[in-house]
Amino acid sequence: MAWMKKILRVDLTAGTCTSEPLNMEWAGKYLGQRGLATKYLCEEIDPKVDPLSPDNKMIYATGPLTGTCASTGGRHSVITKGALTGAIACSNSGGWFGAELKFAGWDMIIIEGKAPSPVYLMIENEDARLLPADDLWGTTTWHTEETIKARHGDPQIRVSSIGQAGEEGVLFAAIVNDLHRAAGRSGVGAVMGSKNLKAVACRGTRGVAVNDPKAFMAATAAGKKVLVENAVTGQGLPTYGTQILMNVINESGALPTRNHRDAQFEGANNISAEAMAETRKTDGKTNLLTKQACFGCTIACGRISQIDQTHYTVVNKPEYWGASGGLEYEAAWALGAANGVDDLECLTYANFLCNEYGFDPISFGATVGAAMEMFEIGAITTDDTDGLELKFGSAEALSTLAELTGKAEGFGKIIGMGSKRMCEKYGHPELSMSVKGQEFPAYDARGIQGMGLGYATANRGACHLRSYTVASEILGLPEKTDPLVTEGKAALVKAFQDATAVVDSSGLCLFTTFAWSLDDIGPQIDAACEGDWSVDNLMAMGERIWNLERQFNMQAGFTGADDTLPKRLLTEAIKSGPAKGKVAGLAEMLPEYYELRGWTADGVPTDETLARLAL
Amino acid sequence: MQKSLHIIAEKCTGCLQCEMACSYDNEGVFNPSKSRIKVFNFHEQGRFVPYTCTQCADAWCMKACPVDAIVINQQTGAKEVLEDVCVGCRVCTIACPFGTINFNTDTGKVIKCDLCGGDPECAKACPTQAIVYIDADWTGLDRMKDWAGKTDTQPDAQA
Amino acid sequence: MRITLKLFAVLSDYLPAEAHKNQTEMEVPDGATPADVMGLVGVPPEMAHLVLINGIFVAPSQRGDKRLAEGDHLAMWPPVAGG
Numbered sequence: 001m002a003w004m005k006k007i008l009r010v011d012l013t014a015g016t017c018t019s020e021p022l023n024m025e026w027a028g029k030y031l032g033q034r035g036l037a038t039k040y041l042c043e044e045i046d047p048k049v050d051p052l053s054p055d056n057k058m059i060y061a062t063g064p065l066t067g068t069c070a071s072t073g074g075r076h077s078v079i080t081k082g083a084l085t086g087a088i089a090c091s092n093s094g095g096w097f098g099a100e101l102k103f104a105g106w107d108m109i110i111i112e113g114k115a116p117s118p119v120y121l122m123i124e125n126e127d128a129r130l131l132p133a134d135d136l137w138g139t140t141t142w143h144t145e146e147t148i149k150a151r152h153g154d155p156q157i158r159v160s161s162i163g164q165a166g167e168e169g170v171l172f173a174a175i176v177n178d179l180h181r182a183a184g185r186s187g188v189g190a191v192m193g194s195k196n197l198k199a200v201a202c203r204g205t206r207g208v209a210v211n212d213p214k215a216f217m218a219a220t221a222a223g224k225k226v227l228v229e230n231a232v233t234g235q236g237l238p239t240y241g242t243q244i245l246m247n248v249i250n251e252s253g254a255l256p257t258r259n260h261r262d263a264q265f266e267g268a269n270n271i272s273a274e275a276m277a278e279t280r281k282t283d284g285k286t287n288l289l290t291k292q293a294c295f296g297c298t299i300a301c302g303r304i305s306q307i308d309q310t311h312y313t314v315v316n317k318p319e320y321w322g323a324s325g326g327l328e329y330e331a332a333w334a335l336g337a338a339n340g341v342d343d344l345e346c347l348t349y350a351n352f353l354c355n356e357y358g359f360d361p362i363s364f365g366a367t368v369g370a371a372m373e374m375f376e377i378g379a380i381t382t383d384d385t386d387g388l389e390l391k392f393g394s395a396e397a398l399s400t401l402a403e404l405t406g407k408a409e410g411f412g413k414i415i416g417m418g419s420k421r422m423c424e425k426y427g428h429p430e431l432s433m434s435v436k437g438q439e440f441p442a443y444d445a446r447g448i449q450g451m452g453l454g455y456a457t458a459n460r461g462a463c464h465l466r467s468y469t470v471a472s473e474i475l476g477l478p479e480k481t482d483p484l485v486t487e488g489k490a491a492l493v494k495a496f497q498d499a500t501a502v503v504d505s506s507g508l509c510l511f512t513t514f515a516w517s518l519d520d521i522g523p524q525i526d527a528a529c530e531g532d533w534s535v536d537n538l539m540a541m542g543e544r545i546w547n548l549e550r551q552f553n554m555q556a557g558f559t560g561a562d563d564t565l566p567k568r569l570l571t572e573a574i575k576s577g578p579a580k581g582k583v584a585g586l587a588e589m590l591p592e593y594y595e596l597r598g599w600t601a602d603g604v605p606t607d608e609t610l611a612r613l614a615l
Numbered sequence: 616m617q618k619s620l621h622i623i624a625e626k627c628t629g630c631l632q633c634e635m636a637c638s639y640d641n642e643g644v645f646n647p648s649k650s651r652i653k654v655f656n657f658h659e660q661g662r663f664v665p666y667t668c669t670q671c672a673d674a675w676c677m678k679a680c681p682v683d684a685i686v687i688n689q690q691t692g693a694k695e696v697l698e699d700v701c702v703g704c705r706v707c708t709i710a711c712p713f714g715t716i717n718f719n720t721d722t723g724k725v726i727k728c729d730l731c732g733g734d735p736e737c738a739k740a741c742p743t744q745a746i747v748y749i750d751a752d753w754t755g756l757d758r759m760k761d762w763a764g765k766t767d768t769q770p771d772a773q774a
Numbered sequence: 775m776r777i778t779l780k781l782f783a784v785l786s787d788y789l790p791a792e793a794h795k796n797q798t799e800m801e802v803p804d805g806a807t808p809a810d811v812m813g814l815v816g817v818p819p820e821m822a823h824l825v826l827i828n829g830i831f832v833a834p835s836q837r838g839d840k841r842l843a844e845g846d847h848l849a850m851w852p853p854v855a856g857g
Contacts, residue, residue, distance in 0.1 A: 068645050069635040069740070096631070103646060156648070179658060207638065207646030228742070231823065231853035238628075240783055242856030247782050247796065251849045253829045269795050274782060289661040293628035296635065298742035300628040304661035323661030329856045465857060475824065475855055480831060514855045578829030 001211035002064035002528035003027060008106050008128055010121060012195050013054060013113030017121070017128040022107050028531050029614065031538075034090045035505035035545040037061035037079035037108060041088070042548060044110070047555035051083040051187070052169065052194040054114035060101065060160070060200065063507025064529050067102030067208040067295075070220045071227055072509035074099045074295025076183075083187030083194070084171045084363065084418050085437040085461040086556060088549045091174075091188045092465075092504060093160075094294030094302075095181030100158040103204025115196040120148065120161075123202040133198035137167060140356045141176040148201045161199035162189045163358030168408035169193060170416035172363035172439075180325025180355040181294065186438060186460050187418075189358050215527035223512075223520050224298055230515035232477070237301040237511065238291050242329035243273035245442070246337075252474055252483065253577030254447025255333070256440065258340045258392050259369035260433045260566075263444045263574045267342025271332050275344050282308050287344055289323050299511055303327060305348050313349035313399050324352050330464070333442035334365025335402075339372055340392040350402040357406025359416075366439035367419040368401055370431050371411075379426045385411045430567050436461035436558065445569050445586075447579035448473050450481070450489040453589040456563045457493070459549035465510060467496040477514055484578075486585040490593035498542035505545065544613040547597075547605050551615070560603030563590060617692045619670060619751040620728070620735055626745035627663040629656055636740035640731055649719065651728040652737050652746075665737070665746055668715035668728040670694055676727070679710035692751065693730040701725060775804050777842055779811060780849040788817045802842065809838040811848055824851040 005022045023040075030036040037059040049055045058080035065073040076098025082089030101109070104125050111121075118137040119130040136144050145159040158178060166173035166189030173189030174182045183189075210216040227233045236244065249255045250268035257265040269275060276288040285306065292302035305326030307314050314320040327335075327348055335347045354361040368390075374380040375390035382389060388411060390397050404412025414422055419432035419439055433440050438461025445452030454467035464470065469492055473483035481492060499518060503510050506525055518535045526533040564570075569584040594601060598609030605615075634650035642649050652667035674694045677685040684700035685707065687693070696716075703723040707716050716727040728735075730748075738748040750756070780797040781789050790798055802811055808825050812818075825832040826849045832840050842848060 069632060069639065071742075099631075099647075103648065205646065205648035207642060207644030207649065209644045213643075224742070232855045236783070236852060236854040237856075240854060244783055244851070244854040245856035247780075247849075248824065248851060248854065248856075251780065251826055251829050251847075274786065274796055290625075291628060292661075292663075293630035295631055297628075297630050298632065300630065300743070302628075306661065322659035324658070468857065471855065474831075476831070477855065480833065482831075511855070511857065578826075 001209055001530060002068065003032065004102060004105050004107050004208070006106055008109045008123070010109060010111045010128070010130070011113050012111065012115040012119065012130070012197060015115070015130055017130065019126070029541065030545060031064065031502070031505040031525070031541060032107065033061045033063035033066070033075070033077050033505045033507060034079065034092070034501060035541065037077065038088065038090065038545065038548055038552070040108070040110065041079055041081075042552050045081065047081070047552050048557065049081060051081045051086060051191055054195065056081050056191055057110060057112045058188065058191050058195070059111070060109040062098045062102050062107055063505055065524065066507030067099040068210060068216070068220070068528060069296060070508060070524050070528070071224050071298040072294065072296055072512050073507050074297065075507050075509055076101060077504065078175055078183040078188045080188055080191045081556070082460060083169075083173075083190035085186050087436050087461055087558060088459050088552045089186035089188055090460060090504070091183035091185050093175070093177055093181050093183040094297070094509060095178035096295040097158045097160045097177035097202065098507070099295040100202045100204050102208050103206055104202050105204065105206045109200065111195065111197065114194065118196045118198050120199040120201060121197065122152070123200070125204060125206055136198050138164060140164065141358050142179060142356050144199050145179060148199060152201070154203060157201050157203045159199055159201045161358070162192050163356060164407045165357045165359040165405065165416070166190055166193035168416070170359050170405060170408050171418045171421070172360040172367075172416070174354070174358050174360050176355055176358045182355065182358070184360045185362065185463065210528040211530050212527045216524065219523040219527045223516060223524055226520055227298055227512065227515050233299050233512065233515040237299050237514070240273040241291065241301050241303045243276060243303070243327055243332055245329045246272035246332060247274065248474065249443060252447060253574065253579040254444040254483065255337055256433070256442065256444045257337050259338065259373040259431065260440070260444065260568055261373070262576070263447050263579055264577045265337040265340070265342070267340070268337060270342040271336040271344050271347055276303070276305065276326065280308055282310050287348060288326060294509070297509065301511060307348050307352070308345045311345040311349070313346055320349065320352060325355050327351050330441050331361035331365070334362045335398060336365075337442075338365045338369040339398055341395050341398050343395040346395040346399050350399055353402045353406050359406060362441050363418055363439045364402070364405055364415065366433055367415050367422060368398060370419040370423055370433065371415060372397070373431050374423065374426050374428055379428050384414070433566055433568070434462055435565060436562055438462045443470055444574070444579070445565055445584040446574050446582045448483040449486045449585055449589070450483070450492055452565060452569065452584035452586055453489055453493045453593060454496070456565050456586055456590065457593065459546070459553055466500060467493045468500070468510070469493055469496050471514065478517070484582060486588040490589050490596055493593060494596050497546055498539060501542040501545040502538045505541070540613070544615060547609065547613055547615055550605060554604065560594075563603055617751045618748050619692070619754060620667065620730065620738065621747050621749055621754040622665055623745050623747065624662065624664040626743040627654065627665055628743055629654055629663040630742065632740040632742060633665055633737035633746055636736040640736040641726070649726070651726055666715070668694070669713070670730070675710040675712065676707035676716050679706045681706060688729070688732070691730045691733045694727070695729045696725055696727060698722075698724050775802060775842070775844040776800070777802055777811070777845065778847045779815070780847060781817065782849070782851045783854060784852050785817055785821060785850055788815045790815070805841045807838055807840055807842065808832055808848060811842070817850065821852050822850045823853040825849070
């Protein structure tokens, strides 16, 4: 009921696929998706393992609500030890792939070992087999999806795959499903590539039932009503997508620009939601074509765009003239503001490539920004870059690097190391804007103080989603807090982190929380699943999951010293704008945060805390 | 008044709530592979289009059936498959030019949209009103109205 | 006094014709408040969810009290969110 109670275990070394029952005792403590798969990973791998070795495992995990009519009930995550970070990685994706996995009868796929030569996993209901992928290796995610559907004569197959970036070990390689959705961060695509696994294809015709159908239909209907009536989820997000934030964050003075040297970007409104809706003078069309939803989603924040056919990036490439996944705020920021590039069509092209070749636009864009700063100070020269001038603001540099990085060619190979290793290589580790090796997303910690604490303590490295206090600090959801102060942020961050862990384990999309609280989500889970899923139990579970991830990281070698921010954010004040004069006040928030978490002053969960959380 | 299911494709976001509602009503589980309505993704054009049986007045499926297993519901106008009469010969799936009647290997019978007896679940489930259940005689009314509205404000009609 | 008014998303419909890229300079009475400016350009108060003066949030209860100064940037959005 909601859970299919079956795991597919794939041993790539032996070439076997076996079914085993889902551990329902663990499901009762960790629900599904992020929580449950993390538990499995913690039990099954040595946290010290090399992420790119056959001894690492990767888990595709759905939530109990995945594949149900709950609004946004379609998500899945990929859990592994991150290639980019060496920390726990849990990368969440939408689209339709996760639902298909449930319809085929599986809650999770645990993938272990390494195939002797490239393979793809073909799942059709109970039948799962590994098939040769030699002809797919070296091709893009788009080509892979098209080919697999044609080969099996079934247009209804859903595909999740890596592109050349994952094959070549680009450390921020992503896994792309349904053409332009992705398990994007922490290099989960590189892990998949290291296993010689090209793709997972799935077709399911079984159907998902729920424990209490009547209560479930009532709870999900009530939830949908809340989403429709809420101005953000009912109008703002579907109309403008996440890109509406470009001007909001810029106006608030917290838009990291040119590798975090500045906090406002003069070109912000050229790469915003408004710009995407503007009619182009060249062809009379708009960049934004329409909106798109994921499986079960009644919000529809997804963007579909079409590039100007006369733009230099695609003028000789008709294969990019069709519609495809448009810019999200994070991608537009990372490709654009982080590098000072304000050419919307160029950013859209680079975003297409991120999907096609399978790599994270956030880490890619931020790494390019670091490269551009090193180029400016002469630490990188045109000798290193085969003549490419990596100047801030250069659209050509950005689009060229996107092409190179997707295939790990030329200087793209260096970019593919991620900013931490790249900056170390050229003698400027301080210029990598990252935490635990993962690059910051689109909010300057100096201008939004709570985000600084969230970035420093997120278990998967710098991440805006783990604790999206921007909702409170800038948008006033659910309540407004002051972005420029540190008071109260420790408690705020902890609350967001724990609640988010619940949502990430359910199959639902985090964006529902602009309108829903756990009071709206709890009843849906409780009706779908056996067991007592009260809001209190769910909150406790969220805290449990957070600590479980923390334990894994500590066993992997991380300590409290890694809960930090780059020197630039801690000591170089923002020069202008509303946050002028601010640095990240991490030292004011971290001790209180450790205390609230029930951890020692060094950030280690105490025995009492572990016992309280049944860990 | 008889109503029909009307599709307004430009409003479809590809969420598949309609497919889930249809399968849930018919099968008791969420299973798009058993849905009588399907959403098509023309991804190069950035377009989603739901499609299902349009309840032909002079239905090919009904006329082709050798055992008269497809009958008209006089209330709704829907062409309904009588499951206990259907022998699974699939001649109707060949006869229908639109492909909206299909075989169900699990039951050995064909399935098609029957308008849920007059209260179609897909229309209720659609969050953007891309599927509506409206007066069968006037499905074009809203579009007519849109264009009628333009006549007053624009001296030169612009298409 | 002159201020810069920025209206984003659907609120841009309320900008004067000469506005460019969501913003315009405009003349307002000395000591005008965000509520006054909304009245001047016709933005329905319930549509303005996020109001910033020079990037700093103005609480809904303050919109009628907080006085603008010469050269201020007043920015407004309807309910929006992202990630």
